[in-house]
Amino acid sequence: MFYREAGQFRTSYAQDTQIFPLRQDRLAMMALLAAAFIAVPLFASDYWLRALLIPWLIFSLVALGQNILTGYAGQLSLGSAGFMAVGAFACYNFMLRVDGMPFLVALVLSGLCAAAVGMAFGLPSLRIRGLYLAVATLAAQFFIVWALDKFAWFKNNDPSGVITAQPMKILGYSFASPQAKYILVLAIVAGLALLAKNMARGATGRSWMAVRDMDVAAEVMGLPLMRTKLQAFAISSFYCGVGGALFAFAYLGTVEPSAFTIDLSFRILFMIIIGGVGTILGSFLGAAFILLLPILLSVLFHAVFGKIVDASVTSSVELIVFGSLIIVFLIVEPHGLARLWQVTKERLRLWPFPH
Amino acid sequence: MGFQFFMEVLIGGLLSGVMYALVALGFVLIYKASGVFNFAQGAMVFFAALSFVGFMELGLPFWAALLVTIGVMVLLGMATERFVLRPLVNQSEITLLMATIGLTFVIEGVAQLVWGVGVRRLDLGIKDVPLPWLADKTGIFISQLDVFAAVVAGILVATLALLFAKTDIGRALRAVADDHAAALSIGIPLKRIWALVWAIAGIVALVAGMLWGARSGVQFALVFVALKALPVLIIGGFTSVPGVIVAGLIVGAAEKMAEVYVGPKFGGGIESWFPYALAILFLLIRPEGLFGEKIIRRV
């Protein structure tokens, strides 16, 4: 009902395919970005930045990766955390072993490493599909964590098995404060999200979705299944890898391989299921949801029962809620929060008409 | 490092393979009947074992606890069918898989909520010590618990085999497995069959859980140990009971061998992924698994 569309017509295909065809949406998006880049760093508390916003952005990025592979290309992967790990440790080693290595370059390289590993484990997808593939990605998950765990070299032979991320320096400026870290992460995530959106709405995205929806037809149309799938694996892993690196460098600071358990992989999968499979927006919504839920739950618990409940109870309740939510979403709204948002938007555009 | 040791490793591997096979069996049953890849099987194993122990700790005698647990598992199975899978009928198998992943979380949560998180001991009254006579005769040490487990598993499989072969339910089951629509058309009550299958799967899970728990304690880890059943499935084929038995043995043995003879070179622990690697290799060579039907895709 707040939309006034009359007079917004398109005279070129470029206009017709832009990300936000409606002026109102474009303005809203600009306002949002402005707020995110300026207002938030100014007013948000360190706790908010460190404990909520930074991890949210990072997981949004990882979810984006998962979404590219699972949501757009339709290849179920249970190994996202593994690819994150590759990114994190790759970045650490590049910084460690190449002196004077600029952080951003290291970041990209670590993404590429993850992409390479991703492709390696994606290879089976050429022969196998669906469930079988899911199992193959489990192999990735376990193998990667095992390898990083067993070969001390990756961790610079640190007896504790824990690595400490080097400071993030770009052009001499060290991103140490929460605000600085936040802005850096935000910029990277925003940029990569834009690229993802461009791919999704372009020819690349179409071939992914074609393979997802009806691979036989896609092949008959001359679409190279292998390349498309591997491409999806590589790009997806790249996003996960960069996410992993940021996870280590901008969020935790110190990591060990065991931080990237299969449990984490599941959570990332949940993010896109709840957020919205096959949408960019969904990745962000889902990440926010999955991250906030535990906090809300514990807050709720303490509000209701006071301090008496011990952690194990809340954690098990958390498990139950997560699990049930997944099932409910799969049954009720398979397209997740993003779809809900989209539907509301449609209704507003048609207001006062119901359809 | 002689022949005896080799035999020990091999047999030990085979016996633990029996465990995998047992868990995998649960998968196969459900997959055959309702085309669902039940990721929650592991969680069911864990839940079953935990409940059993729990009931015993509540003071129930062994058999009572066993019966009650069976009851619980049957209920769980039916509930799953009713509230998770029926609403999702005709969805892509990926969707179903994700649903069962969600289910895994729910079951774990419930289990922990009800029975707590600590590791439990489970005593079936069989000592985890080598069979004396075998040790005397051949000098090969094999835990009698393992042997017992193998026997139980054998019995279970045999019973199931009979059930499928001889009873009406079994025939119905096979009909369903072949073609849902057809099964429906000849008046087989799909929903009832599915509920039944889930119940059976529950029981299988219980048995597996008990044996496993008896050997290495009942703990959360069971869920992930159960993931080992996946490569077994792949190698054996999703739809073949004998397949998974064989595959289970192969995986068990191979993994132990690898661990003992190759593992040290990498500082050990390769069990955690070796079976998967094996599975992938298999897939590349024979995607439909050992005994699985060839997938012909109509256009």
Next chain:
Amino acid sequence: MRDSQEPLDTFPKLLMHHARQRGERAAIREKKHGIWKTLTWMQLSEKVQAIAAALSESGLKRGGHLALLGDNRPRLYAAMCAAQWLGAVAVPLYEDAAASELVLPLFSAGVTHIFAEDQEQVDKILEILPQCPAVTTIVYDEDRGMRHYAQPQLISFAALREKGLDLLAARQGMLQDELAKGNGSDAAAMFFTSGTTGQAKGVVLTHDSLIDRARVAAELEGLNDTDVAVAYLPPAWIGQNIFSYAQPMVVGYCICCPESQETFLSDMREVGPTYFFAPPRVLEALLTQVSIRMEDAGRLKRALYERCMSLAGRVGARITSGEAVGLGDRMAYSLGNLAIYGPLRDVLGMSQVRVAYTAGEAVGPELLMFFRSIGINVKQLYGSTETSVFVCVQPNGQVKPDTVGPAVQGVELKFTANRELLVRSPGLFKEYHLNPEATRAAKDADGWFHTGDAGYLGEDGHLRIIDRVKDVGALADGTLFAPKLLENKLKFFPFVKEAVAFGDGRDRVCMFVNIDMAAVGNWADKKNIAYTGHSDLASRAEVHALIGDCVAKVNADLATDSTLSSSQIHRFLVLHKELDADDGELTRTRKVRRGFIGDRYQTLVAALYGSQPSVRVDAEVRYEDGRVAMVSADVKLCNAKTYPAAPLKAA
């Protein structure tokens, strides 16, 4: 510069003027291939010259005729202007006309060149070609399916344009001469009157008359080159020509051609016109759509809507007219504007409309007021083909439902004894083509045009139209009987598509009613009444009751007006078939042919004035493909609730 030297007295000259003044501004937009392809004034002028060159090559000469047969497309208007460039007369024809209906215009106008949109139109022309030997060239726009047509007369628009571009250099001089030769008194276009009365006549209009009226109206409304209009009505109709050709040419604003009929509404929303013209039937269709779609809204939203609309009904129109309204109402209205009116205007694509006209037929007051009440400045105007439309226009803020406003600048009005309106204005037509006596009959020696409409000037100087002179009759008791007035009152109800009133020389008024399939169908679904189709639905007792209520409401309204109270509707029937232009029951502009219908359904009329409850009828239906079938049905005759005339209350 040259503008000052020579007068801009022809459309081609105006075109060149705009090409110089605002060459880069959009002249015509066409939704094609999913986006709005834009033609600037410069591009348009080049296109026109190329076409003109090619047409002259193919023998189109000063005084010749170019017929245009197709939907609103830039090519069509370019061709029209090209013809005028060469001093030829553009003859736009109705694209939905049957081949047989085309013979007369093509033949009588001695048309030599034809612009046809597509294969469908070409096929029609080829069918009647033998009867129109003069035709030498048929230009077709869409080559879909045209590949294997071998006729020598055929040439595709693209090819024609290519030819023109090649010739352009060589013919430049000739074109400039032709442009200069043209002057305002030349015939610019010929429109065939829909012919509510007898055979269609070709009305010849000069550049001067069209340009003069276009300019006067444009000045009246302060139109400028930033305005935008949607071209969606048949180009063969004078109104369309004025709003999508004459006025853009004079003012330099941009017109937009929708992609197709079914995408018209969404396309209109996209371009958001600032200047909009809609005959009553279109407004009715829009209103019907609004009511239908709101039917499906949730209860809360409906309630909100109802509230807002009742408020709008009370004060909306006055606010739109800029009259003073209580502060409370004003604030409430602005809230409503936020919640309902604004969005509603927008989904209708009219949120940017500055001026909207309706004409062509008297419009039901409630209909007019609905749109004004939600803040759309819809006004009535009066005019006809012979007067280049603009005779009277309602000025902003002086919109009364029952008038069509005062005479616009340059127009003189006068009335004969029997109330017939006579008009004298610079916009009057030159003549009826090759029909001097008809011309003489319509336009007398001192230049008064006999409109054939009965009306009178109120003391406010606003013209009030009663009806066609020949239709205005009297009931047996001598009181005034104005059928159209009654029909319109009934037609405002979304359920009523068409209505035909009888009563001249009779003791009381009776009516035929055509239900609106969409509205009634939707209503039936809600009431879950099962029905197979129109005729079945029309025979339902529930439907009769529904229409009965509408009639009763009308009667209640009539009863309050002393002069009309006697023409309350006593009996009515719901027609078993939809009145259809293909059956000659409606004109191509969808006006009811009352006399024709009266004859055709005399049994029904008789029955209405009889007393029996129902009557059996056989009627023939003509399908799209020309096949004819008989449908027979039992038609129920319903008595309507009538009211005693309201006593004149003392002021």
Next chain:
Amino acid sequence: MSIQLHAHARAFPIGATILQVEDVSLRFGGVKALTKISFDVREHEVRAIIGPNGAGKSSMLNVINGVYRPQEGTLSFRGSKLEGMTPRRAAHMGISRTFQNIALFKGMSVLDNIMAGRNLRMHASFLEVAFRLPRALREENENRDKVEEIIEFLEIEHIRKTPVGRLPYGLQKRVELGRALAAEPKILLLDEPMAGMNIEEKQDMCRFVLDVNDHYGTTVVLIEHDMGVVMDISDRVVVLDYGKKIGDGSPDEVRADQNVIDAYLGVAH
């Protein structure tokens, strides 16, 4: 109306043999799907393959565009033998097809579906797409224009942006035709284009098939089990039954052919 359209002189006269099928046999395990099938397809013609259900029609189509590999026999395209056909190679050679049970990309809009049909003409790498570099944008626009022509051709402007999942069956079939056309194929394979349609939809589809043949000169090979409609629109007809060819010729010849009549006995058409 379809018939009348055909009565006109052809825009593209029927040319030389473009596709030659020789002694093709196909088996699934033991099951014989096709036995020694031979026939030819001439350029610009409408060639129908008819036969009762299970006659091996679809298998034949799948062999032509490389989905199945025949155990024996050869295909030649413009005289040159085709070894090791794959669907992709077929596509590159200009063979595109529709499917018996619609195989549209359910999650995508009509526009995207048809755009996807032009993927062979899009060469920009994913990086170019991601950064919207000139080539990517240019390809996007050029192909969009072509696609819009097809949308106009098939009269589906009003559903351009609708997800195909929401469309009625008939329209989906039309969109699938559009997607096949998008590749600007030399040969268009239609697998039961009119299956499950009501009479108007069938008539529309006939019209479009003929228009395609007439407007783009596309060679059409279509499968139907329902003799009725096909006979009106095809130039020549091959009749299969139980994987064997039992008739080949003009519609009238085939109608007269005793074997064909027998094969169709019992089959209500």
